Amino acid sequence: MILRILFPVLLIWFSGVQALDVKLTAEKEFVEVIHGNKLVRIQRIQDQDHMLEGSFAKTSRKCPPFCIQPMSAGEGVSTVGQVEIFSFMEKELLDGTGVIVDSRTPSWWKRGTIPGSVNIPFTTFTLEVNDPQLIEVMKSLGAKRRGEVSGFSRAIEQIGLMGGSQKNDEWDFTNAKNVLLWCNGMWCGQSPRAIRGLLELGYPADKIFYYRGGMQAWQSLGLTTIVPDN
Amino acid sequence: MYFEWNSQLRKKALLCLAGFLFLCTTQNAYSQANSSYIETLEGEASGMKLDAQTRVQPQKEATLNENFGKIEGGAISDLSQGFTHEQFEDILKNNYIGSYLFYKRLNEEQKAEVFSYYQSNPDPQKVRQKILQVNKAQ
Numbered sequence: 383m384i385l386r387i388l389f390p391v392l393l394i395w396f397s398g399v400q401a402l403d404v405k406l407t408a409e410k411e412f413v414e415v416i417h418g419n420k421l422v423r424i425q426r427i428q429d430q431d432h433m434l435e436g437s438f439a440k441t442s443r444k445c446p447p448f449c450i451q452p453m454s455a456g457e458g459v460s461t462v463g464q465v466e467i468f469s470f471m472e473k474e475l476l477d478g479t480g481v482i483v484d485s486r487t488p489s490w491w492k493r494g495t496i497p498g499s500v501n502i503p504f505t506t507f508t509l510e511v512n513d514p515q516l517i518e519v520m521k522s523l524g525a526k527r528r529g530e531v532s533g534f535s536r537a538i539e540q541i542g543l544m545g546g547s548q549k550n551d552e553w554d555f556t557n558a559k560n561v562l563l564w565c566n567g568m569w570c571g572q573s574p575r576a577i578r579g580l581l582e583l584g585y586p587a588d589k590i591f592y593y594r595g596g597m598q599a600w601q602s603l604g605l606t607t608i609v610p611d612n
Numbered sequence: 613m614y615f616e617w618n619s620q621l622r623k624k625a626l627l628c629l630a631g632f633l634f635l636c637t638t639q640n641a642y643s644q645a646n647s648s649y650i651e652t653l654e655g656e657a658s659g660m661k662l663d664a665q666t667r668v669q670p671q672k673e674a675t676l677n678e679n680f681g682k683i684e685g686g687a688i689s690d691l692s693q694g695f696t697h698e699q700f701e702d703i704l705k706n707n708y709i710g711s712y713l714f715y716k717r718l719n720e721e722q723k724a725e726v727f728s729y730y731q732s733n734p735d736p737q738k739v740r741q742k743i744l745q746v747n748k749a750q
Contacts, residue, residue: 489657
């Protein structure tokens, strides 16, 4: 009888399948994402006595420019938290309908990022509309630069026909992906600037998601980070 | 008459010049503020350090394609051959990681359904679609 109870327990123990004590959520221990050509597991630090170290333990930075950001980054843009990011990673990111954007400048990115993110600095979205770099970035987000559009076609589009609600004079957002942008956290203005830039380009607000907690919240929860390969 | 016309023209020219100067000044101030913002950002970034314990651990990170072609029985390059269920899963894992991540969330019955589909449709795109479809039906 004892053996009957002990055997499965021992089997689990020796097979090395041990549940994590510090999970992401009650149901989820970790999520896996593809970063570059690597499969990365995102989980939390398991040491329950660990105190945050490094730059994100700092409470104060000069404001401006490091000022507290409002909850909303733009009309129609959704603000999300970590649980929504895990879900985004498991759905949109995996099936290619979504992109996670680290909108900080490259000097921040190269010191460590959230796995699964790509680096598109906020400055990109203020480039001239014909700048090849902007066109390339927008293409990676599923938006297409439009060629010459006749006044007649545009007039039809403007009354909502021919998929006009997803187009403007410069861009076609018909196949635009869901974009989740983040930066250093509540005190960081880089992703809000990127979002404003995207909105000015006409990117549909309902396809933009703002992770306001950013790296600050990610670090304080002891979540996995990765230093990108150059 | 000539004097009036000349005076109006001069006024317009002056207004244009003032507008131009205003634009130049604000544009210049804007770009100066922008570059000062970026300079401050770069300064802060230079000393930035993440908590070392949050760094991805080597065992939790696997390079994709590391076992590419290492399955016994010959090189694996696509899904076109009739592999066993186990080999099929290995190929997915090592070559089609996105599909594999969806696949591994399926229950055994659903995995068998996908494998059975693969046997008659060994096209990676079709298999991927099938995995997504079964996944959605969950």
